[in-house]
Amino acid sequence: MNKLSEISKTVKNQAEQFGFDACGIAQSNYLSDMENILKKWLDNGYNASMNYMKNHFEIRLNPRLLVENAMSVICLLTSYNSDVSQNAAAPKIARYALGNDYHIIIRKKLNDFFASLKKTFPQINGRGFVDSAPILEREWAVRAGLGWYGKSSAFISPVFGSFVFLSELIVNIEMEYDKPLTGNFCGACNKCIAGCPNSAITEPYVVNSQKCISYQTIENRGEINITTHGWLFGCDICLQACPYNKCAKICNREEFQPIAETLSMSFDDWENIGEDDFNKIFEKSPLMRTGYERIKRNMKNVKR
Ligand code: SF4
Ligand code: SF4
Numbered sequence: 001m002n003k004l005s006e007i008s009k010t011v012k013n014q015a016e017q018f019g020f021d022a023c024g025i026a027q028s029n030y031l032s033d034m035e036n037i038l039k040k041w042l043d044n045g046y047n048a049s050m051n052y053m054k055n056h057f058e059i060r061l062n063p064r065l066l067v068e069n070a071m072s073v074i075c076l077l078t079s080y081n082s083d084v085s086q087n088a089a090a091p092k093i094a095r096y097a098l099g100n101d102y103h104i105i106i107r108k109k110l111n112d113f114f115a116s117l118k119k120t121f122p123q124i125n126g127r128g129f130v131d132s133a134p135i136l137e138r139e140w141a142v143r144a145g146l147g148w149y150g151k152s153s154a155f156i157s158p159v160f161g162s163f164v165f166l167s168e169l170i171v172n173i174e175m176e177y178d179k180p181l182t183g184n185f186c187g188a189c190n191k192c193i194a195g196c197p198n199s200a201i202t203e204p205y206v207v208n209s210q211k212c213i214s215y216q217t218i219e220n221r222g223e224i225n226i227t228t229h230g231w232l233f234g235c236d237i238c239l240q241a242c243p244y245n246k247c248a249k250i251c252n253r254e255e256f257q258p259i260a261e262t263l264s265m266s267f268d269d270w271e272n273i274g275e276d277d278f279n280k281i282f283e284k285s286p287l288m289r290t291g292y293e294r295i296k297r298n299m300k301n302v303k304r
Contacts, residue, residue, distance in 0.1 A: 005176040010120060015076055018113040021160060021251070022077040024144030024178040028063040028070040028170060034139055035061055041206065048209040050219055056134040066135065067127050067170040072177070074169040075137075075144035076113075078106060079251040081163040086263050091270050091302040094214065094234025095163055097286040098258035102165045104284070105255050106130045110167050117169075126171035137166040145178035148185050151204035152192035152238040156185065161248025162239045185244075195241035197229050213237075217298050218290055228301040232270065233287055259285055270299055 001009070008025055015023035038060065047053040059065045063073060080096055096102065110128040117124055129135050138155040142148055147157040154162040158181070186204070193201045200211035209215035213235035216224045229237075239245050261281050265273075273281075275292045282288055287295060 002176075004174060007121070007173065008176040011074060011117065011175065014116050014120070015074070015113060018109055018116065019078070020076040020109070020113070021079045021164070022146055022157065024075045024141065024146040025175050026073045026075065026140055026143035026145075027177045028067075028073050030064075031061045031136060031139055034136060038136075044208070046202075046206070046208045046210070048215055048219070049221065050209065050215070052134075060134040060136055063135070063170050066133060067125075067172070069172040070126070070170045071173055072171050072175045073140045073144065074171060074175075075141045075146055076110070076167045076169075077141065077146050077157060077160060078102075078109070078165045078167070078253075079157075079160040079163060079249065080165060080253065080256040081160060081245075081248050081250050082252045082256065082258075083250050084252075084258055084263060087266060090263075090266055091232035091299065092230050092235075093232055093262055093287075094236050095239075096165070097233050098262045099256040100259070100284040101286045101288070102256070103130050103132070103286075106165055106167050107132075110169065114169055117171075121173060124171050124173050126169055128167065128169050130165075130167045135168065135170075137168065140168055141166050143180055145180055148181055148183075149205055150192060150242060150244070151186045151190070152196075152201055152242065153205050153207050154192075154239060154242070156242070156244050157248075158244070159249050160251070161245040162242060163245065163248065189243065191241040191243070192238035196238050198226055201238065217301075221294070224297065224301050228298065230302055232295065232298050232302055233290065267302075270295075270302075 012023045042054055063070045107130050114128055141155055147155055150156045156162050157164055198211040200208050202208050213228045213231045216226055217233050278292045
């Protein structure tokens with residue numbers, strides 16, 4: 001085994017010890033393939049009001065602008081797949097948002113992992129990311145061989161499907177790199193596109209956020225002008241339609257166990273909840289991203 005592959009092996013072993021379900025490593029090259037794709041998506045206005053997607057265009061494509069002397073992107077995958085389900089009559093919440101906010105949980109794991117790597121490799125320097133900076137996480141995970149893009153534009157792992165959180169460490173040391181998986185994984189399947197109730201997937205791999213329930217119920221700060229089909233926060237329809245998610249490994253991780261109320265609250269409970277109770281129950285939940293007022297706004301559309 002050469003030195004670079006030894007480094008990669010050590011990194012992956014430690015990632016496993018810190019509870020990551022999969023780890024792949026990519027070279028931190030400029031993402032030239034993504035330049036036109038991202039530009040076209042922005043030119044079409046598919047980012048809707050997410051102006052932050054327009055900002056830092058160059059940084060998004062070039063990890064060396066994020067981390068000086070970046071050499072490697074260590075990509076980490078954590079599954080939140082579980083077999084729990086909400087009360088069928090309740091307003092629907094995306095599965096990732098049923099428990100506590102993953103940013104906090106994964107950030108802690110990532111920091112601990114990085115601290116451990118620093119002990120093993122004193123020369124290592126870099127930065128960790130959990131959906132926290134202009135970085136194309138799915139693209140790095142694909143390059144690191146962890147999975148591929150589905151036509152829904154979601155990332156799909158062959159083992160864990162799409163109900164996964166991605167995070168990264170961009171570091172200044174060279175390693176042995178993984179190869180992207182090759183193949184036409186979606187084939188003739190069209191289930192996510194056909195299943196989207198608002199035709200938000202305008203063509204394979206392209207989502208128009210304006211039409212997407214997930215964007216409208218989480219990111220949009222204004223009025224909602226689409227039908228949200230019973231979704232209160234986020235939308236999992238295209239993920240649920242995907243055959244890869246039907247056979248994905250169920251992890252039922254302790255740290256992502258649902259907050260009991262996300263499963264049990266009825267339509268009336270959601271309509272009647274006061275701000276103090278909401279803030280108390282959902283203090284650590286991703287629902288705080290929208291906050292009480294916008295959850296109430298979303299409820300009006302659930303009713304429609
Ligand atoms: S998240 Fe929902 S609305 Fe958005 S593309 Fe998927 S199915 Fe369509
Ligand atoms: S539902 Fe079918 S087309 Fe869509 S991502 Fe899954 S495999 Fe691909």
